[in-house]
Amino acid sequence: MNQRDFISYCQSELGDAYVLVESKDQVPYLSDWRNRYHGKALAVLLPKTTQEVAKIVKACDQALISIVPQGGNTSMCGAATPNDSGQQIVLNLKRMNAIREINPSNQTMVVESGCILQTVQEAAKTQGFLFPLSLGAQGSCQIGGNLATNAGGTNVLRYGNARELCLGLEVVTAQGEILHGLRSLRKDNTGFDLRDLYIGSEGCLGIITAAVIKLYPLPQTKWTALVAVPNIPATIELLSLFQKRTAALLSGFEMMSKDSLDLTAKQFPHMKNPLTNDPFYTVLVELSDHEGEEHARNLMEQVLEAAFEAGIANDAVIASNLSQAQSFWTMREHITMAQAQEGANLKHDISLPISELDTFITETDQLIRDQFTGVRIINFGHLGDGNLHYNIAPPLGVNASEFNRVHEEAIHDVVYSQVEKHHGSISAEHGIGQLKLPDLEAHRGSVAHQLMRSIKTALDPKNIMNPGKVLP
Ligand SMILES: Cc1cc2nc3c(=O)[nH]c(=O)nc-3n(C[C@H](O)[C@H](O)[C@H](O)COP(=O)(O)OP(=O)(O)OC[C@H]3O[C@@H](n4cnc5c(N)ncnc54)[C@H](O)[C@@H]3O)c2cc1C
The missing domain is CATH 3.30.70.2740 (Alpha-Beta Plaits)
Known part of the structure; x- marks a missing residue:
């Protein structure tokens, strides 16, 4: 199949409107969020079903056309941007956005990979559940992208990262086969864990089309505080203190340096740190509780009092209502946005x-x-x-x-x-x-690097899945 036949094939399978070949239509899909990487594409494809994805991947396998899977395109490391050859296709999953099932007895949800993270959180909430993955890009990133990057965010402390929140996956392999792994089992020791191979593989091994994700009971109440801390050792002591005294109730512990909050206030003047005296470090602490408001508030106050006595906290403000708590989180989440507005920076x-x-x-x-x-x-x-x-x-x-x-x-x-x-x-x-x-390679060592290469070669021998990412 030559490139022209390939495009005609895609148009016949997806419909002309979902095969973007004009440069002007492709623009939003060709650069990364940080505006660091810019590429070209033979076409941007927008499939609606797993079967359509499978057909396209089969055609790519035959025509030796490489594929850049793309979710919400919020990657911080250029993982979803095509190269500048104009020979790759971008396969964006945004139209695969159905919530296939919410199962209260299993406490699971089956979602297609193109569901926006925030939509997933809201759907879980309407049924009285929490889907705890939470991050600054949640209004744009997709669950498929979250799984493909094993995203973390602000709730990892209590609930783990995306890997821990996923029970099963449906994947289109690099040969266009469908791996039916939408199992909602919490125990399943049947050979090598294929799910864990695809999670965190950054689109280099196959395309995640749907997932079974874990739900948790929605906490009855949350208490959020900002705490002024003199230095890093005190921050770590404060973390230990909260862990000892509140155990599993501790759902957030975010550290923000003075410079990061000054920058946020400079770019977004309404997001000023409510703690006066310009603390060197500000910690955002969140407790999530199932025992009612008073229990959590008392605990928060007791731990903060102990922290003052121990000299590891200088000041604190406990959010008096949900909207104040939200404003603390918004300030935290806007640090990345403030940096982007200030200009290019080097991220680690x-x-x-x-x-x-x-x-x-x-x-x-x-x-x-x-x-x-x-x-x-x-x-x-x-x-x-x-x-x-x-x-x-x-x-x-x-x-x-x-x-x-x-x-x-x-x-x-x-x-x-x-x-x-x-x-x-x-x-x-x-x-x-x-x-x-x-x-x-230098970081993981040559043995680990070679094993990763062997896995890549075994699952994607023609190297059509997101080449040039993760492995050279
Ligand atoms: C403001 C901001 C804040 C952020 N905060 C956090 C944070 O707190 N924690 C965190 O972990 N990350 C954070 N990120 C980065 C984070 O990795 C992404 O937001 C998110 O996980 C990526 O999802 P996405 O849908 O945008 O994926 P994309 O950027 O589109 O893709 C990312 C990678 O996944 C692959 N991919 C995407 N969809 C699929 C699929 N269906 N199948 C196979 N491969 C696929 C792509 O090929 C690429 O390699 C932040 C980003 C921004 C812009």
């Missing part, structure tokens, strides 16, 4: 053993400031699970693209060698994509 989505966080930050801040005078270090993260977003913006007044062009490699080298030294990971939740592809 890393994780570290919690016991290493303080030394990592102290040493790395020093190394970066010594070598790159005037840079702004914006750090914040899901501290409860050791996930730090350690981002570097150029000195004020300096052209960001030029600064990044000259210093990007050297800055990554400093940060990633520090990550290795402190036994961390160079990608906590965003994945590898094309951004971190050059760093993966």
Whole structure:
């Protein structure tokens, strides 16, 4: 099949309206969220059913056309952007957005991969359940993309990341076969775990078309507080204190540095930190409780009192209603948006053993400031699970693209060698994509890298699934 026949075939299978071949129609699908990567595509395809996806992948397999699976296109590492050859297709799943089932007895939901995360959360809520995956891009990212990147977000501390929230998958393999794995079992030890291979594979092994996801009882109440903390060791002590005293009720523990909140207030003036005296670090704590309002509020107050007594907190404000709690979360979630508005910056989505966080930050801040005078270090993260977003913006007044062009490699080298030294990971939740592809082998080691290659070759021998991402 040549390219022209391939396009005609897709048009006959999907309908002309869902095969975008004109450049003007393709624009939203060809660049990444950070506007760092720009590609071209032979066509952007918008299938509606698993069968349509299977037919297209079969045709791609025959015509040797490579496929870039795409969800909400919010990847932070260029994982869903085609290359500039104009020979790849983008297969965007947004039309596969049906919620196939909500099963209250199983506490599961069967969703198609193109469902927007927020829609999934809302559908679960209408039935009295919580789907806990929660992240800043939830209004645009899709559940298929969340699973393909094993997304984390703000609730990992209590509920785990996307992998832990998924029981079964329906996948179209690289040969266009349908793997029917929509099982809602919590125990299933029947050979190699294929589901776990596809989760986190960033579209390089197959296309996730639907998933069985786990639901949880909706907490009766949530109490949210912002706490001013003098330094990182105090932040870690505060985390331990909350873990000891509130156990499984602790559902959020987000750390935000003074610089990250100053930047957010600069870009979004209505999002000022309500804590006065400019704390060095602000922690957002959330308790989710099934025992009624008073229980959680009392606990929150008791732990905060103990924190004041221990000298690990200087100030705190407990949200007095839902809308105030929401405003705390909105401020936290807007740090990424504020950075994007301020200009290009160098992102490091890393994780570290919690016991290493303080030394990592102290040493790395020093190394970066010594070598790159005037840079702004914006750090914040899901501290409860050791996930730090350690981002570097150029000195004020300096052209960001030029600064990044000259210093990007050297800055990554400093940060990633520090990550290795402190036994961390160079990608906590965003994945590898094309951004971190050059760093993966050194980080994971040659044995792990070779095993990943063997898996890729076994499942996608013609290398048509998202080539150039994750593995070179
Ligand atoms: C403002 C903002 C905040 C964010 N916050 C967080 C956060 O807190 N935690 C976090 O983990 N991430 C965060 N992210 C990044 C995060 O990875 C994505 O938001 C999300 O998980 C990706 O989903 P998506 O649908 O946009 O996927 P895309 O960006 O479209 O794709 C991502 C990868 O998945 C593959 N893919 C997509 N759909 C499928 C499918 N159906 N089958 C197979 N492969 C597929 C693509 O090929 C690509 O490799 C944030 C992003 C933004 C913009």
